[in-house]
Amino acid sequence: MLIPHPLLGLRDAQEFTYLGDAALLNRPDGMAEGAAEAFNDYVYLRDNPAGVHRELWFHEQGDRSWLIVTRNTVTHEILGAELARDVALAAKGGAQ
């Protein structure tokens, strides 16, 4: 597989380490009310779609960027890749 790194172009998937669902970016606040339930969902409940999936990949043997790769799990087609940091920052900016 080839992953279109937003800074480095097409890179071989073997350079990356896979983590999983990009929903991991939405970490609950551990000091908030109901944190125990929120963390139970966060840690254990994931979607496992047959189709388009946003997932985290780490460019371990490259520039050490965490990427969010949008991939079709059925065809392995890759629809795009973004820097996770940009996505996380945008989400936090939106929340403020």
Added chain:
Amino acid sequence: MTRLSGGLIDRSQTLRFTFDGKSYTGHPGDTLASALLANDVRLMGRSFKYHRPRGVFTAGSEEPNALVELRTGARQEPNTRATMAELFDGLSANSQNRVGSLNFDLLAVNDLASPFFAAGFYYKTFMWPRAFWEKLYEPMIRRAAGLGSLSMQADPDAYDKGFLHCDLLVIGGGAAGLAAALTAARSGAQVILADEDFRLGGRLLSESHSLNDAPATDWIAALEAEFASLPNLRVMRRTTVFGTFDHGIYGAVERVSDHLAAPFAAVRQTLWRITAKRAILAAGATERHIPFANNDRPGIMLAGAMRSYANRFAASPADRVAIFTNNDDGHRTALDLAAKGVEIAGVIDSRAGVRALGQYPVFAGAMVSDAKGRLGLTRLQVTRDGQSHWLDCGALGIAGGWNPNVHLASHHRGRPVWDETLLSFVPGQDGPPVMSVAGAAAGKGSTHAALTSGAEAALAALSELGRTATLPDLPRAEDAPINQQAFWHVPGKGRAWVDFQNDVTVKDIKLAHQENMRPVEHLKRWTTLGMATDQGKTANVTALAVMAELTGKSIPETGTTIFRPPYTGVALSVLGGGDTGKHFRPTRLTPTHDWAKAQGAVFVEVGQWMRAQYFPRAGETTWRETVDREVLATRAGVGLCDVTTLGKVDVQGADAGEFLNRLYANAMASLKVGMVRYGLMLREDGHAYDDGTCARLAEDHYVVTTTTAQAGPVYRHMEYARQCLWPELDVQLISTTDAWAQISVAGPNARALLERIVDGFDLSNTAFPFMACTELTVCKGLRARLFRISFSGELAYEIAVPARYGNALMAQMIEVGADLGATPYGTEALGVLRIEKGHAAGNELNGQTTAQMLGMGKMVSTKKDAIGAVMSRREGLSAERRILVGLMPVDASQPVVAGSHLFAPDAEQKTETDLGWITSACFSPHVGSGIGLGFLADGTARIGQEIIAANPLQGQSVRLRVVSPHFVDPEGGRLRD
């Protein structure tokens, strides 16, 4: 003699070879199969289950029968297709799967017992008595049913891996592939042409057709000359593209030296990973046969193969041959062989009313219904309108039509579709989006159609890449129609083989049907059809047709199985490339490695690292003796150990403290500059993840350490936290594990030793107390970092210098500390020292334990949010009663064995009464007996009590006393003095 005239062999050279110990000769250009046929050898092997005598069936990579053990000694390679083995001088091959000689195989008795070996036999027979399966039946069946044998020696040859990139990959060097490569290469695109054969041309080499009224080899020669002048075209002969992978990546094996006598000057094979923007599959087609009774006699083969042997290899399996066909192509074989002087006994054509195209007898509307000649065909039974007669001949060519080689287009679940005109499956529209199919692989089998479709496929692929190309002048070529009848098998009573390699007959398919194993996937698994090393290339479609007939459905309704990589067998050696033995993974050496080696250290692999395990001295006879000495020397004087392998991460930025606060369970932002704190990391699910130290060198600068094993994952986890969870924090990370050599200096004389190397730094307890850290210089100006931390429980420091000075620093400290008892120690003593002190390490941090179990429950701060903090408080974890304790044998002579489980002295030993387990154990020279650490339910309350350590694997049961995990200096006075 069955060596014919002409052909593409070089008669100016003679090559000697042996088969089953007998000597023969052949010529360059021959394969082992063609050379054997030219030497009148038709019998080449024994079948898988029934040990039936078998001859070569094809002339290519689809060969099911002629499998041999090639070469001898460590290079012996089983299951080598004689059709793919290029002849070289000195080649040695042996037939396989026989007991006794090839002519008289003792296991041929299996053929008489064939009713026991019918489809699904292993699910039905040999079931009773049950214990006999493992001990008797299975070993017997495995001995009897099998392929070649392994040498049981290490592969002596070198293999390699390579990576290639191109605009267009053309798979197959026949008419279509050549036209595609020519069209694309002339446009300037980067093109790779890969073909499994040693000679370009594909079927063109096997046919008598002319191109532009000249031999096809003239056109190929001109093309090869032009190819050689095109630097943007890479032609890869003897290269099989075996798999289609994601995003235009293809796997290929180039047989670099397999056609040469050993030993090889270059690598034997190379694994290529080819990344191509577009690919054209021009893999040609495989002929199919028509099953009839005893159709596996040696001498019976595919008609197209017979033509290959005659035209290309100048060999014929017999002087008098017959053809069995359902289409015009069979007649071509008769014409070509007749032209070479082979006598044609007759063409048996299933179609009524057909006529001969030359001077040979035709039996129209007839079929072959039986064959005689156990070790080689002698007679055929020809049946027409219920009347039979016998026909003498030494070989039979069967022409049942052609199946496009759709495999590589199926590797992404692409389903082939049935073409009623061609009577075959062709690649569907759902193949890989970057691949197109041309030539016979697409059902365009005439030479004209193959050339045209190849060139057009190249034009289309280039146009998708935004390149313009022009259609080359293609040679005039034959364009004959197929004229085929749907005639799939000859009905009758005898066994008619469908899949030769796995010994599957029409009867087996009927049985599968009768037992309701009708869907193609069931049929395949019940009968094992198509599951041999040839993946049923000559069998699958014929089997589907038989099943379709039995169920009364059409072939497209019956469906087809699809294919997986590899297209043909790939040796594990080449998949490994050169990554074997010590090259299996990288080796990391510590900065003091050379010094340790000079001291005669024994090394141990720790992940990728090689670490000094212990430093034996003259006169020491056991490793224990050495380790005990190193431990005692450290506790009495001073010990030195390279601890560089612990992961080090530099954390800088205005928010570094806040970042570490969120990463570690305990507080880190409150750490004062110039101090170190132990840190425990949890996973988000609340379990302990890793531990280490955080040293604050400046307000905005920390250096943290990780365990050796988790250095990589923890760094990844820290980057994840920084980039994905808290990108708003001002913090930067870099791994500095390899940048700094770090040496532990432990023991009562540690301070005295360090005072001799620091440049005037005050090491007194008040100026530099326990858990202090600083940047300083040592040895007259070398920059260094000093941490007063202890893993051993002694007064101890860790000193770090730039990695390149590690060796010199170690040597210097040993030298200046000689009178203080400076002693190097290895990982064994390191382990003993930390178990004696009760420090957790990898055995205790195994991913299943919690902060509470480690006795650190109170360290998890409730005043802040940190990874894993919330989940660590959930009921299941907070109710955990097992806690880290120390363990000593009641009888000091008894061992403490890690992995033993703990039980109350009077309890029955079972899962329900299990109280915990021993994680770490060693002999403690300090205590004078074995000691251990373990997790024990209500362990603190049990201190002083006896407990049983059960090790049922070795029948051991030892009484232990529960003690504090701190065997050495429980008050911690030594490390603070």
